[in-house]
Amino acid sequence: MLQLPDSPPRMKTLVSVDESYNLCRHLIAKYSTTFYLSTLLLSKEKRPAIWAIYAWCRRTDELVDGPASAMTTPETLDLWEQQLEAIFAGQPKDNFDVALADTVQRFPMDIQPFRDMIAGQRMDLYRSRYETFEELYLYCYRVAGTVGLMSTAVMGLDTTRNTAPWNREQQPYVPIEEEIALGIAKQLTNILRDVGEDARRGRIYIPLEDLARFNYTEQDLFKGVIDERWRSLMRFQIERARQFYTKAERGISYLSADARWPVWAALTHYSGILSIIERNDYNAFTQRAYVPQWQKLRSLPLAWMRSQVF
Numbered sequence: 001m002l003q004l005p006d007s008p009p010r011m012k013t014l015v016s017v018d019e020s021y022n023l024c025r026h027l028i029a030k031y032s033t034t035f036y037l038s039t040l041l042l043s044k045e046k047r048p049a050i051w052a053i054y055a056w057c058r059r060t061d062e063l064v065d066g067p068a069s070a071m072t073t074p075e076t077l078d079l080w081e082q083q084l085e086a087i088f089a090g091q092p093k094d095n096f097d098v099a100l101a102d103t104v105q106r107f108p109m110d111i112q113p114f115r116d117m118i119a120g121q122r123m124d125l126y127r128s129r130y131e132t133f134e135e136l137y138l139y140c141y142r143v144a145g146t147v148g149l150m151s152t153a154v155m156g157l158d159t160t161r162n163t164a165p166w167n168r169e170q171q172p173y174v175p176i177e178e179e180i181a182l183g184i185a186k187q188l189t190n191i192l193r194d195v196g197e198d199a200r201r202g203r204i205y206i207p208l209e210d211l212a213r214f215n216y217t218e219q220d221l222f223k224g225v226i227d228e229r230w231r232s233l234m235r236f237q238i239e240r241a242r243q244f245y246t247k248a249e250r251g252i253s254y255l256s257a258d259a260r261w262p263v264w265a266a267l268t269h270y271s272g273i274l275s276i277i278e279r280n281d282y283n284a285f286t287q288r289a290y291v292p293q294w295q296k297l298r299s300l301p302l303a304w305m306r307s308q309v310f
């Protein structure tokens with residue numbers, strides 16, 4: 001089980017920075033083959049920093065989703081936020097935080113996306129329905145769009161691509177919307193993939209306005225009814241997720257050259273999940289859509305080509 005915050009905080013000896021990065025590496029390798037594979041394509045300097053960010057995000061999510069989540073209260077998240085402030089102040093409180101404290105020194109970044117992610121996890125404590133896409137979008141921004149902002153601080157931008165040679169005074173284009181779009185796309189994909197699992201926990205992330213639009217009820221969803229109403233609803237959701245992937249694609253060429261391949265690889269893997277859902281005839285209730293490892297590996301050269309061309 002993941003190491004979560006101690007209470008009350010006490011003085012203790014922490015592991016070295018290298019050991020801490022190693023803990024983060026093991027965590028990402030265990031929890032997400034997709035992300036881990038993508039990070040292996042990054043340069044040696046940037047890779048461990050992404051592991052540190054991943055570890056913090058995963059542990060934040062685990063507070064509300066993990067095995068000990070029944071014990072999580074709003075106060076737990078308040079403490080977690082204080083622990084976050086300490087990381088940014090260079091005073092990590094636990095063995096995983098040591099790496100992130102080092103990362104935020106090496107790659108200066110804004111604390112706000114981290115705070116926003118905690119706010120997103122707070123929503124999971126008290127909400128299990130979203131009326132409109134606008135409401136869902138806010139949740140997706142907080143738990144996933146923020147990851148784009150955090151990661152780009154590490155991956156860096158291509159300043160030569162960003163400014164015209166005849167106008168060096170011009171501010172470089174920062175693809176903030178595209179960074180966020182990739183997180184949104186990935187989160188919308190997660191929601192569609194996990195629809196059955198979430199329903200079993202009494203949760204519905206698909207906006208209720210969309211259910212109504214296709215005449216599909218909450219009861220249908222809890223029963224796992226697959227019919228033309230459900231298929232149309234899913235086609236609509238998949239199309240929306242794809243629009244966010246398309247938006248994200250347009251931003252990748254603004255990233256520093258060595259970060260484009262990993263991001264293309266990650267994007268290709270996640271968007272592949274949508275095609276698997278289609279291939280499963282939209283049965284997201286009893287079949288888990290996943291991209292097999294061989295298919296992920298096979299798509300790497302294509303991702304590389306895209307990173308050179310676009």
Ligand SMILES: CC(C)=CCC/C(C)=C/CC/C(C)=C/CC/C(C)=C/[C@@H]1[C@@H](COP(=O)(O)OP(=O)(O)O)[C@]1(C)CC/C=C(\C)CC/C=C(\C)CCC=C(C)C
Pocket residue numbers: 035038039050053054057058061065143144145147148149151152175178179180182183186187190191194248249251252255262263266
């Ligand atoms: C210009 C441009 C396109 C730049 C690229 C920006 C970029 C790298 C964006 C990455 C966006 C991204 C992949 C976001 C991840 C979103 C995610 C997985 C959110 C999950 C939330 C909760 O969902 P849920 O509870 O439904 O999920 P589980 O069933 O529990 O899995 C999260 C779990 C929140 C925590 C997020 C993470 C653990 C992922 C963190 C990932 C990284 C730091 C790696 C990003 C790096 C690369 C190389 C893609």
Ligand SMILES: Nc1ncnc2c1ncn2[C@@H]1O[C@H](COP(=O)(O)OP(=O)(O)OP(=O)(O)O)[C@@H](O)[C@H]1O
Pocket residue numbers: 031032033034035288289290291292293
């Ligand atoms: N070969 C397989 N056979 C059965 N189930 C699998 C297989 N590969 C993956 N899975 C299931 O699909 C889930 C997602 O695995 P996958 O490697 O596609 O994505 P991930 O990157 O680990 O997860 P995420 O997309 O949530 O970050 C795994 O947790 C596992 O339960």
Ligand SMILES: [Mn+2]
Pocket residue numbers: 061062065
């Ligand atoms: Mn989760």
